[in-house]
Structure formats: structure tokens, C-alpha cells
Amino acid sequence: MERFIMEKLVEWKKSPYRKPLILKGVRQVGKTWILKEFGRRYYDHVAYFNFDENEEYKQFFETTKDVNRILQNLMLISQQTITPENTLIIFDEIQDCPKVINSMKYFYENAPSYHIACAGSLLGIALSKPSSFPVGQVHFLQIEPMTFSEFLLANGDTNLYTYIKSLETIEPIPDAFFNPLSEKLKMYFITGGMPESVKMWTEFHDVSAMQAVLTDILQAYERDFAKHPNINTYPKISLIWKSIPSQLARENKKFIYKVVKEGARAREYEDALQWLVDARLVHKIYCSTAPRLPIKAYDDLSAFKIYLSDLGLLRSLSQLSPRSFGEGNRLFTEFKGALSENFILQTLITQFEVTPRYWKQTNPPYEVDFLIQRENDLFPIEVKSNSNTTSKSLKKFKELYPNEMKLRIRFSLDNLKLDGDLLNIPLFLADQTDQLINLALKDKN
Template identity: 45%
Template sequence: MYRQAIETLKKWKNNPNRKPLIIRGARQVGKTWLMKEFGKSCFNHTVYINFDGNDRMSELFSGDMDVRRIILGLELEAGFKINSENTLIIFDEVQEVPNALKSLKYFNENAPEYNIVAAGSLLGVALHPGTSFPVGKVEFLDLYPLNFTEFLMATGKEQFVELLQKGDFAMITSFKTKYIDALKYYYFVGGMPEVVFHFSLDNDFNKVREIQKRILDAYEQDFSKHAPNGAVPRIRLLWNSIPVQLAKENKKFVYGLVKEGARAREYELAMQWLLDCGLVTKVSRISKPALPLKAYEDLKAFKLFMVDVGLLSCMSRLNPQTLLKGNALFEEFKGALTEQYVLQQLKGLREIDTYYWANDRGNSEIDFVIDNVNAIVPIEVKAETNLKAKSLKTYKEMFSPAVSIRASMSDYKKEDWLVNMPLYAIPVLLSQIK
């Protein structure tokens, strides 16, 4: 399985000023696999330390932060001498031993020659009170489920990825039925690595659902195991409301759909917990598309999306038979899966902040607005081939964007200010807005 993040890791390795790297991401998005694959492909040796239930390593890091002493302990654990030039040191489940996390600061300051990559499930929420986080002494890499191009590669369609990357839309359009079929599968299967791996072996949709349910059950168990006891019922209610929230015509998050009479302040902790562990993404409204977008963020109005489109389709109990009904899948739940899909692809694009725009009266809305450093780009998402774009025209009249994107099931077409991007080509969106 190929992950694009491996290229980022290679650049990190070759940077003479690198700092220890922390990989962030929800449970089961492939952090451990990525670190081990990086070690296998780019280093002669790998020292893999899993801190979960590892009393010996917990003891090692309970002493002083003398890096040479720690390295000696790691060498004894690994059974060989660590050469800083050709050895990758992996700290997995690092949140289980807060001092191991703290040690990254001292590696950065006193022994920057060592290649250290760390990760942990629920890293954002499991830090013990008083933990000294190495602010400014580490780098971060956010890892998400497989995007659509990674899914194509994992399912043996590398040539289709190459064609997308070349941007030969005349040829791409000739093979659009192949892309559309693959996109249907992606909506159902999603990008969780274990799910994609098993699907690539036998195309068994029942097995897909079985694994997805197991992943969702593991998330529910995390709620009980790691979240504050008082917050667990609200975390569950909020989490389980997401499919209903996204199935609305207006996908703005409404607390009343979590529980009748619910108020924002009652669910602040539950919301933050889900955000911190990477299970949800909040897309806030902006009142005005101007730089910087964050300055115009409306903190009270937002949409809430899940970590993965396949998990959303599982929670929504989407029937596999929907895959056979033409393009009905893309319109399912009022386009909920389609917006989730588009956001999932946008999140994989580095250095892009994503918001949505709605006017004050609420009768005009652009699904996503992104800042690609050079310009602010509105993206309207259509789950079908109907290309009537009243909101996009309103936005154009008000703000005169240099380029606008309409993502739909229609073929690629570029006009002077508007690019119609097929949904399956969203992963190469940036090539259209540079």
C-alpha cells in the first residue's frame, strides 16, 4: 500500500535542520504502518518502541533526561548499536509515557542527529495533566485515511492515477465510467487502511462493513476508556448525530439534533474531545472571503464531518445495492457522502485551510472556501449533473473571485472564471488554481 505521506517523511529525513517528528491522526489511519514502512524503505535499521504496557521503557524514561543514557537503554532494548545516520527510532503510543514525549525536547536540543518519529492514538486527548509538551522542539505530520488517488493505487489502478496527475482531461473523460465506478466503491469502502487492504484482496462488501463496524466499535470503546466519565454520554450523542446533521439540506451543525434542548456549552468538552482525537473535522463559516480567512471566522456556525466517508456510509447503514443504482449513491442523504468525500480530499492537501461561506440571510451558501496562499477559492459541490449554481453566481457578483470550482458528476470544463471539476478529479484540484 502506497501512502503519499512517505514523500513528506523522506523530505524530513533529508532536512539537516529537522526536529523530532510527531505523526498525528485518528486511531487506525495507519500511523504505525507508515512509520515502520519508512524505516524499512529509508534506513538500514529501525528501533521500534511501543510504550503501551511497556514497563521497562516506562522505567527508562522515568529517570533524568540525559539523552546518552536514554540511547544506551534503547540500544539494550533493540539489541544493537544505534548509528544516528542510518537508524530510525520509532516511539509508538508515546502518550502512554509522558516523559518519552518530553524527551523529544532534549533530543532536539542535545542530540539532533538522531532520526526520531513518534505517534500515538488519542495523543491530543491523553496527555497527562502537567505534561511538559515539547513546544517548538518538534515537527508535526497529520495523517488521514487514504485519499481517492491512494485508493485507486491500492486497488490496482495506478495508470488511472498517472492519467489524473498528467491532467489530460480529454483522455480522462474517455474513461470516466471507470473513474465513476471506482469513486462509488470509495464512497462505500472509504480510506481506512485495513478496510482498503481487505477490499483490494476480494472486493467483498460484506467484509468491508464488518471491519468498519469493528473500527466504529473501537472508537466507542475509546470514549469509555479515555474520555472523562461525565463527558462520555455527550460524546456518544454528538458522535452519533453526525449522519443526521449531514443528511440535512443545510448541513450547519444544530445542537438540537444531538438532543432536544441541547445547548452548545453543554457539549463543548465532548466536541473538543472528538476534535482532539481526530475523529471529526469542524468547518467553520466565514462572513467574508478575505485574507486571512480565520479573521472572518464565525465560531457559532459550522459543519461537522467525520474522519472517513466509508465510516459515514457505514454509520448511515448504506445498502451495498445502492452501488448498482446508476449515480444515485452520489445524491444519497442529500449529498452528505459527496460533501464528506470532497472535504476528505481537501484535508489531504498540505497547507490549505477550509471554511464555508453563507450570507447573513442564509439563502446563499458556498460549500467550501479554501485559501491556497495565492488566492481564496470557492468550491461548490454538486452531487449530480445539475449545474445550476445560484449561490456561486451570487458569490461571484459579490466578491469577484479569480477562479471558482464547481465539483460535480459532469465532465471537466474550464471557462474564464469557472472550472467544472469532476468529483473523481478533486485530488488534483490544486493544478487548476495555481
């Protein structure tokens, strides 16, 4: 499988300002695989240390802060080769090893020639704890589930990927590409972007095995909930997690605590929700009160939507059978188009540095699904999962904020088209959003 994060890892290796790397990502998203593959391709040696399988390794970091002594002990116990420059040192499953995390400060200061990459599940939880942490002395990368483009490459559809990457004008996609891309996207909605799930389909075309993989991942996540330090919070995390399909099935997808449990209040459940956010199992999208910069300054902290980290997991958690989606575009429209929205959010997060928001007006009711920041411009986005692409909310948004708008964006099943300041992007081109915005702005000017 080709993962686009490999390019960022190569940049990290070549950087003259290289710091120890911490790779974050949810369980089974491919952290260990990508680091080992990176080491295999670009280094003479890979020295791999797993602190879950070999807990005794932790002692080397507890007894000394001398990095040369730590490395010497690791080499002796594991019989692995470690040299500066030519070895990638991988510290895996470090989420429960605060001394290992803290040691990155000393590797950065005292042994900068060594190439060190760390990974672990629930690292977001570990790093959110108030402890001695090497601020400014490590480099972070986040690995997300596989994108649709990565899915195409894994499925052997290199011609389709090459085509969408080569788009240089805003014009309708020929049927010869439009139809197969639409069909491939339906399959991606079923598999999602978790690498093992994708593998079960692209290599073996085994739907049952793919479904079993997703079920296993969901069960592993639910076991992780018990790792919250407050045992009383565990059932609350589980209740929020299981309520997400119900939250997204509503016309108004604003997160409501009463959907979690009758009578539930924010102050009782907000810590549990924050645990899921810190673990990166869910994405929390705030409502923006106005499309102005800095976008964070206009967040309504009491209004937000919750999406899963992966739409394949959302489909599985919602118990939507993969065999029930052979009927036209039902896959895109199922439970109020929630899968389509989740898909679009996943792609936006990989392309834009600032987390998207959404915009809403109550009386009369209008809602723009997402608001993205691209450099110093904000763009409203609406997601349409069927052939009805009337964008009343985008029209209202333009009326209210005419000076803040360079372009309105709509994702739908329709073809690629620029109509004045309204850019319609087919769902299967979501990975090219940044590129298409750039082309549309040039056409407008």
C-alpha cells in the same frame, strides 16, 4: 500500498534541520505501518518500541533525562540495535506517556544525530493538554485516510492514476478514462480510505470483510470516548458522534446541538465536541462572514459544520449498506449528497494548509459549501452530487464579491470544463484540485 506521505518522511530524513518527528493520525489510519515501511526502505536498522505493549519502557524516561542512558537501557531490554544516522527509532503509542513526549526536547538538544519518530492514537488529545511540551523542538506530520489516488494505486489502476496526474490542459476527459474513474470512485465511497478497509477490497474483493473492518474501527473509536478524563463527558461525546449522519442529512448542514439531544445547549456539549475535534475524528468547518484575509479573522464561531475524518466510516456509521449502491449515481446523492461533501473536504484538507470554511447568506438563503485559501487567494467551492449543476450560490457569491474572485469551482458528475471563471471538476479529479486551479488560472490569463 503506496502512501504519498512517504515523500514527506524522506524530506524529514534528509533535512539538515531535522527534529524528532511526531506523526499524528486517527486510530488504524496506518501510522505504525508507514513508519516501519519508511524504516525498512531508507534505514539499515529499525528499532521499534511500543509503550502500550511494554509499559515498563516508560520507567526509563521517568528516572533520567539523559538520552544516551535512555537509549542504552532500551537497547539492553529489547536487544535491538541503535546507531546514529543508520537507525530509525520508533516510539509508538506514546499518547499516555508525557515523559516520553517531553524527552523529545532533550533528544533534539543533546542527540540530534539520532532519527526519532513518534506515533500514537489520540495524540491530538495528549498534545492539547497543558503540560511540559517541547514547543519548537519537534516536527509534526499528519497522516490522513488514503486518498482516491492512493486507492487507485492500491487497486492496481496505475494507468488511471498516471492519466489524472498527467493532465496539463482543461479539457473534457475522454470516456475511456471518465467512465472507469467514475466507477472506481463509487467503490472508494464504499471502502473509504482506512487502509485495512481498502485492503479487504483491493486484495480480496471481500465486501463483507471490508464492512466488518469499518464496524470494528467505529467500535474502537467509541471505546476511546471513555478515555476522556471527565466521565460525565463520555455520553455527550457518544451522542454527538451518533448524531453526525443526522446533522449531514439536513438541507442546512450547520451543526445544531438540538439534533444531538432535545434541549441540548452549546455550553453543555462544546467540550465533548472539542474532544472529537482534537482527536481528529471529526473536522470542524466554520462559517466565514466574508471572503477576506486572514480567513480566520472572519469566522463566525457560532456557526459551523462537522464532517467525519473518513467517508467510508461515515457511510458505515450511517448504516448505508454497500450493496445498495448499484443503482446509477445513488451513492453520490444519498442523504443530501453528504458523502460527496465529506469526500471533497477530505481531499481539500490534504492539499491546502488552511482548513476550509463555508459561506452562507440567510436572507435570501445562499450557501457556498466550502471556501479555500490557496496562497493569498480565496476560492468558493460548490459540491453537486447529481446532474443538476446550476450554481445559484456561486453566482450570488460573484455578485457580492466580484473583486475577491479569480475563479469559482464546482465539483460534480459533469466533465472537466472551464466556462469563463467557473471551473467544473469531476468528483474523481478532486485530488488534483490544486493542479487544476493552477491550469485554469493560466488559461484565464
